[in-house]
Amino acid sequence: MVIEHLLKWMRTARVAERVAAASALARTFNDRDLSFEDRCAAEAALTLLLDDPSPKVRAAIADALSMSRRAPLQIVSALAADQPDVAAMIIGRSPLLTDADLVERVCSGDPAIQLLVARRPLVSLQVSAAIAEVAEVCACVALVGNSGGKVAAISFRRMIERHGDNADLRDAILKRPDLPSDCRHMLLVRVGEAFKTSPLLLKLVGPQRAERITREACAKASLTLIDGARPDELGALVEHLRLSGELSASFVIRAIAHGKIDFFGAVMIALSGQTESRVRTLLARGNDVAVSALMRAAGLAEGIHRVILTALKIWREVANGKRVAGAQEVSWTMLKEVGGQGAEGELAGLLKSIHIEALRDNARGHALAIAAA
Template sequence: MFGCWGATEVTVVSHFLKWINTARVSERAAAASALAQAYVGKNLPFEDRCAAEAALTLLLEDPSAKVRMAIAEALSMSRHAPPQILAALASDQPDIASLVLARSPLFTDDDLIDRVASSVGTVQRIVAGRPYVSMAVSAAIAELGEAEACVALLANSGADIATLSFRRVAERFGHVAAVREALVVDPRLPSDCRHMLLVKVGEVLRQSPLVAASIGPVRAERVMRDACVKASLTLIDGIRFDEHAALVEHLRLRGDLTSAFIVRVVAHGKIDFFGSVLVGLTKQHRKRVTALLAGGRDIALAALFRAAGLPASIDGVVLCALKVWREVASGKRIAGAQEVSWLMLNELGDRPADTNLTALLKSIHLEALRGNAREHALAIAAA
């Protein structure tokens, strides 16, 4: 009786409303689905559409979730569905609400943001997985969503995510392994967020009871700090040149642009990034900084270092390293961090001992020795 709706819908709907009180659940669900499909088919006269809409509205009160699910399935992808019915279905139990929220094109950004703000868990995750998620909705999920919703958002190639939203997710859930993994594999992730995740991992390890019991809190702090510095150097190699400025600013705000870090950067030959550091700290034009690093005299470079706030105590070793890397760049010399750090150590010579700088350069040199030896051993094993 209710599988097809013809030209007498008002009469049919009238019979339908009397019939539903005695019909079985499966019959009510089938009839509700047929009525909803007829409604969105756009072939009903105005009077019949009003009657069908009234019947669908009444069916929202059906005690069986199967009936409401049938309506949701029929209306969820239509632009002609009654908005008040969709709104009610979106507030229904999770499996029904999720179906509508995942599909319906009628929900505006404001509607979706309200759902994110007033819901938890499954509903947030469904919104995050919609075929298209605007930057505004992504921002709401990044700010208010639970961890699983943020994972779903990051996995959604149809989500438009702002740089600031990436940062908020990293700040809020960088300590959660699933979120961290989703962030790291996302090619859109800004470089400063990648560094933030490195720090989060270090903090998780430092706070681990096992680590604290094994090596003590003081040593755990030092190990974490050293590991983050080394990871930061590796990170520099993996980011685009146009991301240098953002990473420099992030490191500056965190207080990580220390003289020790800069000595490491130069010793490892990351001169382009060193140039970005100097540009960020001095606000001088990049062309001038690049020209000075490529061939500037020591006096001019020392003045540049003072403008950047670098201590004079590191001038000698930094200038020594720059000269070696210039020769490497011009093809006049073959050298790596191992040779450069040794020459930097020799540059200290008989000057009054700076024990911290000496210890730092020895550490860099020993790390380079170990790294080269490991690569050599692996090459032998692979031969």
């Protein structure tokens, strides 16, 4: 009887009246006390209203049912497939849409739909993986900025690989507290690539110097990333640096000059095949012969063993409270090991640059402390 009455009424009712009726009818599904018979009748009536020629009527239904867990699934599915302004409320809010439903809509290729999915209150790892793999950059930015979006490490990597040249995405990703350290390094490399090809920089200093400036800046920034990496992330960071070709002997020397002993240990574990406990024991109290054998097994050239051993001894004394020293003192002692300021060669040049950087950093820190006093 209700459906018959509704059919007759729809033929003559104005759009505004149909919108109000549709909204009220849809909201009845949130009423826990609604009887089974009344719920069935309301469901049948809403099914008829899905065929209403006015999108305003269907939008009113979508708005009323968008956050309901009691809504009829077939009606929610139909609304999700409606025109964008109707479907938006369902896709963006409905708890009845499964991960499979959302992934299907992400893969449809419509940027507006992808953006709606990325902005949902909760986004699962499966859905975020689909967004990272196929979505436009606007959806990726929205996902990363969504506090309710769960993002796996591999999804961060895919977004960086696909859209890492987009500044908005880089900024959003860097603000994520759960961003793995190797992904931070990937972003750093992308920034470096953009920097060294900057027309302004190339015009000011030329391509060769731009390459050198960028390389040194990335190396310094990578050291900062090591400080921010959790102990359980160091192995992944080492592997990332190795696969990207950036785990060079010069970077290892720079790291140990700055006291990154845990990172150096992770490098030795990855490259030597020795166990973690064995490497930690050797770095903590192993003699020069044993540590040199470890570095040889890791593939480090004999020519750099001496300076690394020198630095390691100093950092051991610092750790044991027997000495106060920093990168400035350690790099100077390493430089003296190869002949001091007058020494020539690639290793000496590297150690000089590390020492000069440490001097500048200390002077800058001292000046800032004076200014703040």
